Amino acid sequence: MGFIYNGLPAHVIFGRGSIAQTAQLIGELGGKRALLVTTPNQADDARTALAGAEAIVAHFDGATMHTPTNVTEQALELVKSEAIDSLIAFGGGSTIGLAKALALRTDLPQLAIPTTYAGSEMTPVLGQTENGRKTTLRDLAVLPEKVLYDVDLTLGLPADITGTSGVNAIAHAVEGMYARDGNPVMTVLAERAIGLLAEALPPIIENPLDIPARERALEGAWLCGTVLGSVGMALHHKLCHTLGGALNLPHATTHTIVLPHALAYNLPAIPDVGARLERILRGDPAQRLFDLGRAIKAPAGLRDLGMAEADIETVTTAALENAYWNPRPLEREGIRALIARAWAGERPA
């Protein structure tokens, strides 16, 4: 056994009502002229939640999916014209992505206030889109200096997004447990995160205002983001990237459908991880993750998202291109069979 552990800097404030600390946190970043970044539909919520933060002098509410560079350029104009000295992202992965893109170009310090379970706030990774082409970079300059998690801000997250973005987070932790560059710290975090989210998501779907369950889910999401920011991913993320990129399938729902099947494919090669997951999920991990998808009322099959049967072959070919590391070697027939099952919405085999 051998590993390298390279911890990323993080200052995390977690707690109900912690939004009240925003003004102090901006001050700690040296901010006197902060820019607030949101999507259009969270603009009012953010202004209300941050009404006491007097250092906020401007608000850009045009954050959108996939961080298009033309939107970043618009926000950059505001950064310059308002002599901005710090950034506050209030929202999900799309909003946090825009603040990261601004930090990359300006080196301004960031306070991220996540309101979903995507986990981007804990990673030094930024995906950007230019002329319809998405590229991803890894740079410590984009890692937010401070992250504030307040469960009250997640209560309005719609049930369907809650469930699938929670399983999307679980997928980061699952693949983190068998990452080639994994280490014991990330394994411990991943185990705790998977247990928290798997337990918390079904009750939240029944009652989105279940505060203790929401707190467990948010803590799990933080830990999953930490794992994603620290170690490399494998087959499952490659498949979802291919399905999202080539067929434009929705990100978190695709993760939810594919995860049990990708894990079932890998399990024979990772008996130790399989045994740990079996303890956490109380049963065969691939089957239990399939059951979790049904408990959160997610679609069972990729066909339900509009994928054509003929695309099983296309996605198989794409998944085998650009060789990448996976605990089990990529065998065409096995990969094809797993995609076919995920397409049909069958149980993992």
Ligand code: NAD
């Ligand atoms: P999102 O940020 O696109 O948010 C989806 C919608 O939900 C938005 O309209 C948003 O305003 C709204 N919303 C967010 N929180 C809400 C709340 N609490 N109540 C009501 N509405 C709310 O979705 P996401 O899943 O958080 O982020 C997805 C994006 O993040 C993808 O582009 C993905 O690639 C990226 N991402 C990046 C990383 C990284 O490390 N770079 C990690 C994970 C995800």
